[in-house]
Amino acid sequence: MGLFKSKKKKIDNYSLKHGVGLVTYNDPMSNVSEQFKTIRTNIQFSSVDKKLKSILFTSSARSEGKSTVSNNMAVTQAKQGDxxxxxxxxxxxxxxxxxxxxxxxxxxxxxxxxxxxxxxxxQRTMIDNLFVITSGPIPPNPSELLGSVRTKDLLNRLSSQFDLLILDAPPVNAVTDSQVLASMVDGVILVVPQGIAKKSDVIRAKQLLETVHANILGFVMNRVTETSSSKYGGYYGAYKK
Structure with missing residues (x-):
């Protein structure tokens, strides 16, 4: 997690076998962890009139880091006490x-x-205040399951039991799953890896989300090199709408 673009393949292979890196848990004082805190603050201020209870993280294509970002954001929120x-x-x-x-x-x-x-x-995790619902066995009909009334009822029920729901969803351009879910949550964030994501793909992802009237809160630019990132030298760029 947090390595340069040249090592992308190695990171993806590692992730498929072992999961994503939780830098916000393993190294909470790092520059990257601090940038996740900044993103958390910006998300909180992105909705003044309504408290965000559910946020979906997605990307335009596969292997762009949306799971790393969503999982670390969940840790960051839980450590705040939510x-x-x-x-x-x-x-x-x-x-x-x-x-x-x-x-x-x-x-x-x-x-x-x-x-x-x-x-x-x-399920409980090793982190206080953070709970997880794993995917379960891979079904033959993901889009149909996610688009069911049972999904909407589930999110409504969970919103009354938790301060924040964070959904890690598939890439927008690959399948319709994220579009289906985007209409059920309070906000959507696109993860965009610097130097990897194609501009045309990101634009198409944004258009597909707008088609279902998703509330696009902004984007997180990840895999940012030190030379082009902020003065903190981290690997995650600023969040903005």
Whole structure:
């Protein structure tokens, strides 16, 4: 996590086997952790009239770091004292159970298919105030499950039990899952890796989200090199709308 673009392939292969790096947990005093705190503050001020209760993180294409950003943002929010639920809504390439070393026998797909109770899928993590719903087994019909009334009811129910829901969703341009979910949450954030994401892909992702009237809060530019980042020398760029 947080390495330069030249090492992207190595990081992706590592992530698929072991999950994403939680720098905000393992190195909370680092420059990168400080930048996540800045992003957290900017998100909080992005909605003055309404408290954000659910935020979806996505990207335009695969392997652009949206899971790393969403998972570390969840840790950052939980450390602030908020009761946070992180949901692995990527039912095609799930990774959250590996990141937090959790059992993925039962998860979101099981609950949405009606085979388990909610209390069977919400799991505690090693971080105070942070809970996780893993993906569960990969289903044959992810888009249909995520677009069901049961999903909307689930998010409404969870919003009353947690201060913030953070959803890690698939890339917008690859499948319709994120569009379906974007209409159910309070806000959406696009993760855009510097020097990797194509401008045309990001524009298309934004347009697809706007089609479903998603509330696009802004973007997080990740994999920013030290020479082009802020004075703190971190790897995550500023958040802005």
């Amino acid at each position: 009761r946070v639920l992180l949901i692995d809504a990527d039912l095609r390439r799930p990774i959250m159970h590996k990141t937090f070393n959790l059992n993925n026998t039962y998860g979101l797909s099981n609950y949405l298919s009606g085979s388990v109770r909610l209390e069977d899928v919400v």
